[in-house]
Amino acid sequence: MATFWDHVEIGVQAGDGGSGLISFRREWGEAKGGPDGGDGGSGGSVVLVADSGVNTLAEFGRKKRHAAKNGTAGGKGKRHGKSADDLLLHVPVGTVAREGREGKGGESGRILADLTEPGEQAVIARGGRGGFGNAHFTSSRRQAPRQAEKGEPGEERELELELKLVADVGLIGIPSVGKSTFLRSVSAARPKVADYPFTTTVPQLGIAQSGGDRLTVADIPGLIEGAHQGKGLGDAFLRHVERTKVLIHLLDATREDPAADYRAIRHELASYAATSAKSLPRKPELIALNKSDTLPEAEAKRLAEDLSKRIKRPVHPVSAAAGKGISGLLNEAAKVAKRQRNAGTKTKAVPRLTLSELAPGAIAVQPGPKGTFEVRGSRLERLAKQTDFENPEAAERFWWTARRHGLDDRLEKLGAEADAPLRIAGVELTWPGPTGPA
Numbered sequence: 001m002a003t004f005w006d007h008v009e010i011g012v013q014a015g016d017g018g019s020g021l022i023s024f025r026r027e028w029g030e031a032k033g034g035p036d037g038g039d040g041g042s043g044g045s046v047v048l049v050a051d052s053g054v055n056t057l058a059e060f061g062r063k064k065r066h067a068a069k070n071g072t073a074g075g076k077g078k079r080h081g082k083s084a085d086d087l088l089l090h091v092p093v094g095t096v097a098r099e100g101r102e103g104k105g106g107e108s109g110r111i112l113a114d115l116t117e118p119g120e121q122a123v124i125a126r127g128g129r130g131g132f133g134n135a136h137f138t139s140s141r142r143q144a145p146r147q148a149e150k151g152e153p154g155e156e157r158e159l160e161l162e163l164k165l166v167a168d169v170g171l172i173g174i175p176s177v178g179k180s181t182f183l184r185s186v187s188a189a190r191p192k193v194a195d196y197p198f199t200t201t202v203p204q205l206g207i208a209q210s211g212g213d214r215l216t217v218a219d220i221p222g223l224i225e226g227a228h229q230g231k232g233l234g235d236a237f238l239r240h241v242e243r244t245k246v247l248i249h250l251l252d253a254t255r256e257d258p259a260a261d262y263r264a265i266r267h268e269l270a271s272y273a274a275t276s277a278k279s280l281p282r283k284p285e286l287i288a289l290n291k292s293d294t295l296p297e298a299e300a301k302r303l304a305e306d307l308s309k310r311i312k313r314p315v316h317p318v319s320a321a322a323g324k325g326i327s328g329l330l331n332e333a334a335k336v337a338k339r340q341r342n343a344g345t346k347t348k349a350v351p352r353l354t355l356s357e358l359a360p361g362a363i364a365v366q367p368g369p370k371g372t373f374e375v376r377g378s379r380l381e382r383l384a385k386q387t388d389f390e391n392p393e394a395a396e397r398f399w400w401t402a403r404r405h406g407l408d409d410r411l412e413k414l415g416a417e418a419d420a421p422l423r424i425a426g427v428e429l430t431w432p433g434p435t436g437p438a
C-alpha cells in the first residue's frame with residue numbers, strides 16, 4: 001500500500017549580502033577624491049520549484065541542509081559586488097512547505113508554500129541584500145562619508161516538506177456505496193470493505209492499469225449531508241481529492257433515491273469549495289450507478305437512464321463487486337486524466353510565482369505581458385500607493401526601499417533592463433535601472 005504522503009524536515013539557509021566598501025578615488029593631482037566604495041551583491045535566496053520530473057521527496061531525506069551562496073563585497077570605483085544565484089530546490093508537484101517545529105522565531109506549522117502547478121516557484125528563505133558602499137552616503141553636507149553598510153544576513157529556516165500525493169482519480173460518494181470495493185477491484189490495494197457506514201476512515205490509495213496507462217486512485221471516507229459542518233467524518237478528506245484530475249462519483253442502485261444522494265454530495269462539494277478548494281466542484285466528474293448487479297440488467301439500465309435524465313449527466317451502470325462496467329469507466333477516467341494532464345503541462349511554460357508569506361518585506365517579481373514586470377509584496381505595494389512619484393525625493397525614497405527589498409536584484413535576474421515598465425499594486429512605473437536613480 002502506497003503511503004498517502006511523503007514527509008521530510010530540512011534546513012535552508014539563504015546567502016548573506018556582501019558588504020559595502022569604504023573607499024575614495026585616488027587620482028593624480030587630487031589629494032583625496034570622492035567616495036567610490038561600491039555596494040555589496042545580494043545573497044542567493046532559496047527557492048522551491050515544483051518539477052513534474054520529480055516524484056518523491058526522497059532526495060531531501062538524504063540531504064538535509066541546503067544553503068545558497070553569499071553575495072560578494074563591493075569594490076573600488078563603485079563596483080557592485082556579485083550577487084549570488086538563487087538556490088533552486090526541485091520538489092514534486094503537490095509539495096506543501098511549512099515552517100518547521102524548530103523554526104527560529106517562526107510560527108511552527110505555518111504554510112509557506114503550496115506548489116500545485118508544474119513550474120510554480122516560492123521563495124522560502126530570502127537572500128540578504130548587499131550593504132551600501134560609501135559612494136551611496138554622499139550628500140551636499142557630507143562629501144567624504146566614512147560609512148558603509150554590512151550585508152544583511154540571509155534568512156535561515158527549518159522547514160517541513162509534505163507531499164500531498166496527487167492522485168489521478170478520486171472516488172467519492174455516500175458511505176457504503178462501494179468506493180473501497182471499487183478500489184479493490186481495480187488495484188492491488190486492500191482497503192476494508194463492510195456493510196456498515198464509515199468503514200473507511202482514512203484515505204486509501206491504489207494503482208490501477210488502464211490500457212497502457214497507470215492511474216493512481218484515491219478512495220476517501222464516505223460523505224454525508226452536512227459533512228461540511230462536521231457531520232459523519234466531516235469533509236476534511238476532500239482535500240485529498242482536491243488535486244485529482246477526475247472524480248468518479250458512485251451512486252448506489254439499492255438506495256431509495258440515488259439522485260437525492262447525488263445532489264447531497266454535490267452540495268457538500270460546493271460548501272467545501274466556499275471555504276477551501278475552489279476548483280473541486282468544477283473538476284471533471286464521471287457518475288456510476290454501482291451495485292447494478294442487484295437488479296435485472298434491463299432494469300439497472302433503465303434506472304441509470306432515469307437517473308441520468310434527473311441529474312442531467314451521463315450515468316454508467318456498474319458493479320464493483322462483480323467487476324462489471326468497471327474497466328470501461330476506468331478507461332474513460334484515464335482519457336479525462338490524460339486530457340487534464342496535457343492541459344496542465346501547458347502551464348509549465350509560464351511558471352507562476354507564488355509569494356510565500358514570509359517576512360512582510362518579501363517580494364515576488366514575475367514577467368507580465370508586453371515586457372512588463374509585475375511586482376508583488378505587501379510593504380512595497382503599500383509604499384507604491386503612498387508615494388508621489390512626481391516628487392523626485394519621494395520617488396528616490398521609493399526606489400531606495402525597493403532596492404533594499406531586493407527588487408533590483410530580482411529584475412536583473414529576470415533580464416530586465418533600465419526603463420523596463422513595472423506594475424505594482426496597479427501603479428505603473430519605469431524601473432530606473434540596477435543602480436537606482438543618479
Ligand SMILES: Nc1nc2c(ncn2[C@@H]2O[C@H](COP(=O)(O)OP(=O)(O)OP(=O)(O)O)[C@@H](O)[C@H]2O)c(=O)[nH]1
Nearest residue numbers: 175176177178179180181194198199200222320321
Ligand atoms: N451487490 C453489491 N454489493 C456491493 C457492491 N459494491 C460494494 N458492495 C457492498 O456494499 C458494502 C459497502 O461497500 P464498501 O466498499 O465498504 O463501501 P464504501 O463506499 O467504501 O463505504 P465507506 O468506506 O463506509 O464509505 C459492502 O458490504 C460491499 O460488499 C456491488 O457492486 N454490488
Ligand SMILES: [Mg+2]
Nearest residue numbers: 179180199200
Ligand atoms: Mg470504504
